[in-house]
Amino acid sequence: MDYFLTDSQKIIKRLAKKISDEVISKVAGKYDKEGIFPRDILDLLAYTELTGVYIPKEYGGFGGGVLEMCLVVEELSRNCAGIAVSYAATALGAYPIMLYGTENQKKKYLPKIAKGEAIAAFALTEADAGSDVSSIKTVAEKDGDFYILNGNKHWITNGGEADIYVVFAVTDKSKGPRGISAFIVEKGYEGFYCGKKEDKMGIRASSTTELIFENCKVPKENLLGREGTGFIIAMKTFDRTRPGVAAMAIGIAQGAYEHALRYAKERIQFGQPLTSFQAIQHMLADMYINIEAARALLYSTCRMIDSGAKDYTKESSACKVFASDVAMKITIDAVQIMGGNGYVKDYPVEKMMRDAKVTQIFEGANQIQRNIIASEIVKEL
Amino acid sequence: MNILVCVKQIVDPDKIEYNSTTKTIKRSSQHLMNNPADLNALEFALRLKDIFPDSRVYTLSMGSLECKEKVKELIELGVDEAILLSDKRLAGSDASATSYALSCAIETLERFDLILCGDHSLDGETSIVPPQIAEYLGICHIASVVDIKPKDKDTLEIVKKVENILAKFEVKLPMLLSVKKDSNFVRFPKLSFMIRALSYEPKVLSLDDLRDIDVKRIGLEGSKTAVDDFEKEKMESISCKIYEQGSISEIECIAEVILKFI
Ligand SMILES: Cc1cc2nc3c(=O)[nH]c(=O)nc-3n(C[C@H](O)[C@H](O)[C@H](O)COP(=O)(O)OP(=O)(O)OC[C@H]3O[C@@H](n4cnc5c(N)ncnc54)[C@H](O)[C@@H]3O)c2cc1C
Numbered sequence: 001m002d003y004f005l006t007d008s009q010k011i012i013k014r015l016a017k018k019i020s021d022e023v024i025s026k027v028a029g030k031y032d033k034e035g036i037f038p039r040d041i042l043d044l045l046a047y048t049e050l051t052g053v054y055i056p057k058e059y060g061g062f063g064g065g066v067l068e069m070c071l072v073v074e075e076l077s078r079n080c081a082g083i084a085v086s087y088a089a090t091a092l093g094a095y096p097i098m099l100y101g102t103e104n105q106k107k108k109y110l111p112k113i114a115k116g117e118a119i120a121a122f123a124l125t126e127a128d129a130g131s132d133v134s135s136i137k138t139v140a141e142k143d144g145d146f147y148i149l150n151g152n153k154h155w156i157t158n159g160g161e162a163d164i165y166v167v168f169a170v171t172d173k174s175k176g177p178r179g180i181s182a183f184i185v186e187k188g189y190e191g192f193y194c195g196k197k198e199d200k201m202g203i204r205a206s207s208t209t210e211l212i213f214e215n216c217k218v219p220k221e222n223l224l225g226r227e228g229t230g231f232i233i234a235m236k237t238f239d240r241t242r243p244g245v246a247a248m249a250i251g252i253a254q255g256a257y258e259h260a261l262r263y264a265k266e267r268i269q270f271g272q273p274l275t276s277f278q279a280i281q282h283m284l285a286d287m288y289i290n291i292e293a294a295r296a297l298l299y300s301t302c303r304m305i306d307s308g309a310k311d312y313t314k315e316s317s318a319c320k321v322f323a324s325d326v327a328m329k330i331t332i333d334a335v336q337i338m339g340g341n342g343y344v345k346d347y348p349v350e351k352m353m354r355d356a357k358v359t360q361i362f363e364g365a366n367q368i369q370r371n372i373i374a375s376e377i378v379k380e381l
Numbered sequence: 382m383n384i385l386v387c388v389k390q391i392v393d394p395d396k397i398e399y400n401s402t403t404k405t406i407k408r409s410s411q412h413l414m415n416n417p418a419d420l421n422a423l424e425f426a427l428r429l430k431d432i433f434p435d436s437r438v439y440t441l442s443m444g445s446l447e448c449k450e451k452v453k454e455l456i457e458l459g460v461d462e463a464i465l466l467s468d469k470r471l472a473g474s475d476a477s478a479t480s481y482a483l484s485c486a487i488e489t490l491e492r493f494d495l496i497l498c499g500d501h502s503l504d505g506e507t508s509i510v511p512p513q514i515a516e517y518l519g520i521c522h523i524a525s526v527v528d529i530k531p532k533d534k535d536t537l538e539i540v541k542k543v544e545n546i547l548a549k550f551e552v553k554l555p556m557l558l559s560v561k562k563d564s565n566f567v568r569f570p571k572l573s574f575m576i577r578a579l580s581y582e583p584k585v586l587s588l589d590d591l592r593d594i595d596v597k598r599i600g601l602e603g604s605k606t607a608v609d610d611f612e613k614e615k616m617e618s619i620s621c622k623i624y625e626q627g628s629i630s631e632i633e634c635i636a637e638v639i640l641k642f643i
Contacts, residue, residue, distance in 0.1 A: 011575045019569065049572035062572060 001292050003299050005071075012053055012068055016075035019044060028080035031205035032351050037161055038083040038205050045072075045087060046116020054091060055098065059110035065306030066240055070247035070298060077251025078258075079348075081355040082205030084251065086119070088244045089157035089206070092363075093120025095237045096166045096182055100225040105184060109164055121162035123153040123185075123211055124234055130155075131368050133168075134177040134231060138213060140169035145220050147171075147183060149213040152195070155362075159209025160194035163187045167213070168230045180230035184222040191216035202354030239313050240305060242320040242363055246298045249320075249327035249359040250291060256327075256334035256352040257287040263338050263347075280337055287330050294323040314376040317369040324359035324366060331356040382436040382534060382554075384426040385493040387483060387514070388419040388455060390448040391504040413451050418499025418562035420458075425529040425560060426497055427459050427568065432531055437461045439493070441486060442583075443471060443479060449583055456578040457570035463583040464490065470588055473601030480513030481603075485594040486586060487518060493555065494535065500524055500559040511559035522557045523550065527564040 005013065024041060031038055045051050054069035055061025062068065069091050076084035094113045097105055112118035129136040138151025149169055156165075165185045172179035185192055195210030225233055261284055264274040274280045301315045331353035335342035342349050360366045392398075396412040423440065430436040440455045442448055443466040452463045466486045474482060487493065496518075498511040508524070515522030527547070528540035535554045540547055542561060552558075588594055597603055 007579055008576060011579070012572065015570060015572060015575060044569065047571065048569050053572070 001296070003295070008062075008064070009068060009071060012050065012062075012064070013071045013075060015048055016050060016072045017078075019048065019050075020075045020079045024076060024079040024083055028083065028205070028348065029345065029351070031080065032082055033204075033345070035199075035204045037207050038080075038086055039161070041083050042086060042116060042119065051087075051090070051116035052114030055094065055110055055114040059098075059106055059114060061110070061114040065302065066243050067299060067302035067306055070243050070302055073244050073247040074251040074254070074295075077248045077355075078255040080205060081248050081252050081352075081359075082203040084248055085203050085206045086158060086161070088241070088248060089122065090120040090162070091244060092122040092237065092241045093158070093162065093164060093166050095240050096122070096224055096233050097164075097184065099236055099240070100182070100229070100233050101184075102221075104221070105224070109184065113164070118163040119158055119161055120164045120166070121156055121158040122237070123156045123159075123165050123167045125155045126152060127154045131365055133234065134180065136168060136170060136180065138167070138169040139173075140171050140181060140183060140218070142171070142220070146217045147220060147223065149183065149185070149191070149216040149218055151213050153211040153213075155198070155208055156211050157206055157208055157362075159207055159211055160197065161207045165211070166224065167211070168234060169213075171227045171230075175228060177231040178228050180234075181227045182224040182230040182233045183218050184224060185213075185216065185218055189216055189218060201357060202351070203358055235313075238363060239316045242316045242369075243298055243302050243305070245359050245363045246294065246301075246319040246323035249323040249356065250294050250298060252352050252356050252359070253287070253291050253294070253323075253327040253330040256331045256349050256356075257284070257291060259347065259349050259352075260284065260287070260334035260337040260342075263341070267338075274337065283333050283337060287333060290326040290330060294319070294326045297322055314373045317364070317372045320359075320363065321366045321369045321373070324356070327356040327359055328353075382429060382433050382495065383439070383491055383493045384429060384436060384495045384497065385439045385441055385487060385490070386419065386423045386426050386460075387496070387498045387511075388423060388440045388442050388452075389416045389499075389502045389504075390414070390442055390444050390451045391416045391502050394503050397504065413448060415451050415454060416499050416502045416504075418501060418503075418560060420499070420567045421562055421564050422497035422499050422558075422560040423455065423458065423460070424565045424567045425526075426495070428565075429495070429529070429531060430459070433534065439464060439491070441466065441483060441490070443467070443474075443483060443486075446585070449585075452583045453578045453581055454570075456581045457575045458568060459571065459574050463581070464586060465583045466586045466591075468588045470596060470600050473604065474599050475604035475606045476507045476509050477513060477606070478599045478604045480510045481517060482588075482591075482594070482599045483510070484514045484517035485591045487514070489586070489590065489592045495537070495554055496520075496557040497529075498557065498559045500526075500561050508559075511557060515557040518557070520555050520557055521552070522559070523552065524559045526558045526560045529558065529560075 050072050052061035053064045057063040073084050073088045097109050126136050140147040140149050167183050167185045170179050171181040191214045193212040195212050198208040264280055267274045298319045301319045305312050334349040335353050341347050390413045393412045393414050426438045430438050438460050440460050440463045442452055446467050452465055455463050501508040512522045525541045525543055526539050527542045530538045532538050537552050539550050
C-alpha cells in the first residue's frame with residue numbers, strides 16, 4: 001500500500017529501517033534474553049538525528065509530528081519492540097513539556113531530548129492506581145521555592161535510565177482529578193531514587209522500574225502548566241502518544257508476518273511448501289489485511305493530529321486498540337504457522353508474541369480505551 | 382584539511398553480467414553500488430573531519446550519469462561536495478586511462494592535502510588505479526592501509542597491513558593512501574545529510590572542463606590494455622580422501638596438514 005508519505009517521511013522511514021535491519025535485528029535476541037538496556041542503539045538514533053524527529057525546529061528538533069515519531073517506532077519495532085519502547089517512552093516524557101512547558105522549560109529540556117543527550121520518562125502509574133489514574137497517592141507539598149514530593153511510582157518505562165521525568169502528584173487532595181499536578185524531575189534530585197526493576201514477559205530490553213520519592217525537592221519552576229492541571233496534561237499527552245503504541249504494535253505484527261511468510265514459503269511438508277495449503281494462505285492473507293488496515297487507521301490518525309485537529313481522543317484510542325489486538329492475533333498466528341520452530345527462541349516470533357501483549361495493556365488497557373471511545377461516540381450522538 | 386576520496390560505482394558483484402561481445406561489464410543502474418573499500422576510505426576521511434571540523438571532504442567518481450543516485454548516498458554520509466566525471470569519450474578506459482583521467486580531474490579541482498582510495502574495486506580488482514593517480518600527481522602513495530589517525534594537521538599516523546604484518550608509518554601530507562576493505566565500520570547516514578542529499582545535484586564534469594587533458598590517452602583507444610576474454614572460474618570438485626583406521630604415520634600426516642591451516 002502506498003501511503004503517500006512526503007520525501008522527508010520516506011527518508012525517516014528508510015533510515016529507521018536501515019538501523020532496525022542492520023543493527024537491531026542482530027542484537028534483539030541477546031538484549032531480550034539478558035535484559036540489556038539499549039543505550040548503544042539510543043546513541044545511534046541520536047547520531048542519526050532520529051531522536052529529534054517529533055520535536056520543533058526551534059528546540060533543536062527536525063520539526064515533524066506524531067507521524068514522524070510513529071514511523072521510527074514502527075520500523076524499530078519490526079525487529080525489537082523492547083528497544084523501540086525506550087525511544088517511544090522518551091517521546092511520552094517529552095510531549096507534556098512540548099504541550100504545556102513554559103518557554104524556559106522547553107529551552108532547557110527539549111534540545112537535550114532532540115539531540116539524544118537526555119532520555120525522558122513519564123511517571124503516572126502507582127501500585128494502587130493503574131487504570132484508575134486519578135487515585136494516585138504521591139503528594140507534592142509547596143515549601144517556599146520548592147515542591148516536596150513523597151510517594152512511589154510503579155511500572156515506569158526508562159526508570160533509572162532516564163535523565164528527565166515528568167511526574168504526577170497530588171497537590172490538593174480535596175479536588176480529586178483536579179488536584180493532580182505535573183512536575184519535571186531530573187535524575188539526581190535530592191530524595192529521588194530508582195526502585196526495583198521488573199522482570200517482564202516481553203519488551204525485556206526496556207527498563208521498567210519503581211520510582212521512589214522521599215522528601216524529593218523539586219524547584220517550583222519545574223511545575224508543568226498550573227497546579228491542578230496534571231490530569232488534563234496526562235490525558236492530552238496520551239492522545240498524542242497512543243498512536244506510538246499502535247505503531248509499536250504494527251511494527252511487531254509486520255515483523256512477525258514477514259518471518260512467517262518467508263518460513264511458510266521455505267518449509268516443505270507433504271512434499272510442498274506450507275504456502276500451498278489454503279489454511280496457511282488464509283492466515284497470511286488475514287495478516288496482510290489486518291496490518292494494512294491498522295496502518296491506514298494509524299497514519300490517518302497521525303495526519304489528523306499533525307494537521308492541527310482539536311479533538312482526536314477517540315481516533316487515538318481506536319488506532320491503539322485495533323493495532324494492538326491485531327498484533328496479538330498476528331503474532332499468535334505467526335507462531336502457529338512456524339510450528340515448533342515458532343515456539344523456540346531460535347526464531348524471533350516467540351519474542352514478538354511476548355512483546356505484542358504489552359501493547360494491549362500499557363498507556364491505558366484496551367478495555368479502558370473502549371470505555372473512552374464509547375463515551376465519546378455516545379456523547380456525540 | 383582538504384580531503385578527496387575516489388569512489389567508484391560498481392555493479393553489485395552478486396548481479397554482475399558480462400557482455401561477451403563488447404568485453405565489458407553490463408552496467409544497469411538498478412544494480413549499482415558504491416565500492417565497499419572506497420566507503421572504508423571515505424569513513425577515514427569523515428573521521429578526520431570529525432577531528433578537524435573545518436576540513437572539507439570531496440568525492441570524485443567517474444562513470445555514467447546513472448551513477449548520480451549512488452553519488453548522492455555519499456552526501457547522506459556527510460560528504461561536502463560530490464563530483465562526477467562523466468563523458469561518453471571515457472567509455473572503455475582501462476586502469477591506466479582511468480587513472481590519467483582522474484588525475485586530470487583532481488588537478489583541475491582543488492589542492493588536496495589527502496587523497497584516499499579503496500585499495501581495489503570489487504569489479505575491476507586491479508588495485509593499480511590508486512598508485513597510478515599518485516604517480517600522475519607526483520605525490521607519495523601507500524597501499525593496504527587499515528588505519529589512519531592524525532598526529533597534527535599535516536602529519537598522519539597510518540597502519541598498513543600485508544598478510545599478517547602490521548606496519549606503522551608517520552607520513553607528511555600531501556599523500557595518497559589506498560585503504561583496505563573492512564578496515565573500519567562505515568557510519569550511518571544522518572537525517573540532516575539525507576535531507577540535503579534530496580535536492581543535492583552532484584557537480585558533473587565533462588572532459589571539456591578538465592585542464593590540459595589529452596583525449597588520446599583516455600577511452601577505449603587511449604587504453605594500454607584490452608580485455609581478451611571473460612571466463613567464470615569453474616570450481617574443481619574438491620577431492621576428499623577418507624581415512625579409515627589410519628596408521629600412525631597417516632594420522633601424523635593429517636595433523637601436519639591441519640596445523641598448516643591453523
Ligand atoms: C511494561 C510496562 C510499562 C509501563 N510503562 C509505564 C510508564 O512509563 N508510565 C506509567 O505511568 N505507567 C506505565 N505502565 C503502567 C500501565 O499504563 C498500566 O499497567 C495500565 O494502565 C494498566 O494498569 P494496571 O496494570 O494497574 O491494571 P488494572 O488497572 O489493575 O487493570 C487490570 C485489568 O482490569 C481491567 N480494567 C480495569 N478497570 C477497568 C474498567 N473500568 N473497565 C473495564 N476493565 C477494567 C483492565 O483492562 C486490565 O485488563 C507500564 C506498564 C507496563 C506493563
